[in-house]
Amino acid sequence: MRVFMTGASGWIGSAVVPHLLEAGHEVTGLARSDASASALETAGVTPLLGGLDDLDVLRTGAGSADAVIHLGFKHDFDHFDESGRTERAALEAFREVLRGSGRKFLFASGLAGFPSGRPLTEHDQSSFVGPDSPRGGSERFAMDFVDDGIAPVSLRFSPTVHGAGDHGFTSVLVRIARERGVAGYIGDGSTRWAAVHRLDAARMVGLALEKAPGGTITHAVAEEGIPSKQIAEAIGRGLGLPAVSISPEDAPAHFGWLGAFFGADVHATSALTRELLGWQPTEIGLLQDIAENYVSGAEAPAA
Numbered sequence: 001m002r003v004f005m006t007g008a009s010g011w012i013g014s015a016v017v018p019h020l021l022e023a024g025h026e027v028t029g030l031a032r033s034d035a036s037a038s039a040l041e042t043a044g045v046t047p048l049l050g051g052l053d054d055l056d057v058l059r060t061g062a063g064s065a066d067a068v069i070h071l072g073f074k075h076d077f078d079h080f081d082e083s084g085r086t087e088r089a090a091l092e093a094f095r096e097v098l099r100g101s102g103r104k105f106l107f108a109s110g111l112a113g114f115p116s117g118r119p120l121t122e123h124d125q126s127s128f129v130g131p132d133s134p135r136g137g138s139e140r141f142a143m144d145f146v147d148d149g150i151a152p153v154s155l156r157f158s159p160t161v162h163g164a165g166d167h168g169f170t171s172v173l174v175r176i177a178r179e180r181g182v183a184g185y186i187g188d189g190s191t192r193w194a195a196v197h198r199l200d201a202a203r204m205v206g207l208a209l210e211k212a213p214g215g216t217i218t219h220a221v222a223e224e225g226i227p228s229k230q231i232a233e234a235i236g237r238g239l240g241l242p243a244v245s246i247s248p249e250d251a252p253a254h255f256g257w258l259g260a261f262f263g264a265d266v267h268a269t270s271a272l273t274r275e276l277l278g279w280q281p282t283e284i285g286l287l288q289d290i291a292e293n294y295v296s297g298a299e300a301p302a303a
């Protein structure tokens with residue numbers, strides 16, 4: 001298949017690419033800079049120059065592909081509304097060009113925006129509805145593409161897709177702990193994060209391309225929910241810092257934009273995804289990864 005990807009140069013996307021190439025697919029990837037284009041070429045991907053706001057480029061890429069994997073996202077959490085608008089407009093452009101084709105459209109999503117109190121399953125619907133909601137209400141919008149003769153597949157990634165070289169949420173927690181001199185958790189630390197290793201997540205995306213029928217929601221979840229206190233303790237152990245409770249009132253000042261995410265209880269299963277795709281996570285879990293790859297060789301925090 002000819003696959004068009006956005007985000008092929010990113011954390012998850014760059015791990016997905018080898019699976020696609022090994023399976024014999026030809027991959028074209030959106031590249032917003034010369035550096036990204038050259039990284040894609042080195043990885044065996046044909047770059048298509050443009051950004052997520054260049055809707056004509058997105059239409060060109062999708063129009064000449066047999067399937068689309070959309071992992072690109074503007075991770076500017078200080079301007080999250082704008083990221084959502086870009087996401088929504090990109091999805092509208094993809095819908096326009098894929099309409100009636102029956103082609104697969106795999107897109108990144110997350111596990112925020114659901115009622116808590118029990119583990120989320122692939123049957124739970126996002127409560128983010130409408131263009132002004134977080135991520136532009138992208139999941140609910142894209143899942144309706146089945147009515148347009150497109151085969152959408154949602155890839156709900158755990159809030160931490162961890163691994164060596166991560167620059168996402170877990171690495172930001174480690175940076176904040178170094179800066180503050182304490183490894184914080186919010187309140188009693190009972191809120192949880194589901195977690196998946198980057199390499200397991202990438203393998204799941206490759207399997208979803210091959211096996212998931214249109215209209216499927218998948219969960220890239222290896223560990224259902226690790227209490228935030230345990231995450232903070234693992235960071236603290238590695239950095240030689242105390243793990244301490246931060247009150248919910250102080251969380252925004254302590255954690256900045258990450259506070260809203262770290263305080264969210266994200267507890268999810270992937271039983272249906274494992275059964276459908278025959279996917280089994282095999283990589284190390286988050287707490288071991290923190291010890292081996294996030295805090296090893298840590299320097300003492302500045303006094």
Ligand SMILES: NC(=O)c1ccc[n+]([C@@H]2O[C@H](COP(=O)([O-])OP(=O)(O)OC[C@H]3O[C@@H](n4cnc5c(N)ncnc54)[C@H](OP(=O)(O)O)[C@@H]3O)[C@@H](O)[C@H]2O)c1
Nearest residue numbers: 007009010011012032036051052072073108157159160161
């Ligand atoms: N990582 C996680 O823990 C996690 C958890 C839940 C959901 N997700 C979602 O999964 C998807 C992939 O995440 P990731 O961790 O791989 O993200 P990432 O490492 O930040 O990569 C983002 C990708 O989007 C591209 N991109 C950003 N802004 C762009 C723009 N204006 N124009 C064109 N391309 C642009 C980046 O290109 P450059 O290489 O040029 O920067 C990169 O390829 C995202 O939708 C993310 O929100 C991730």
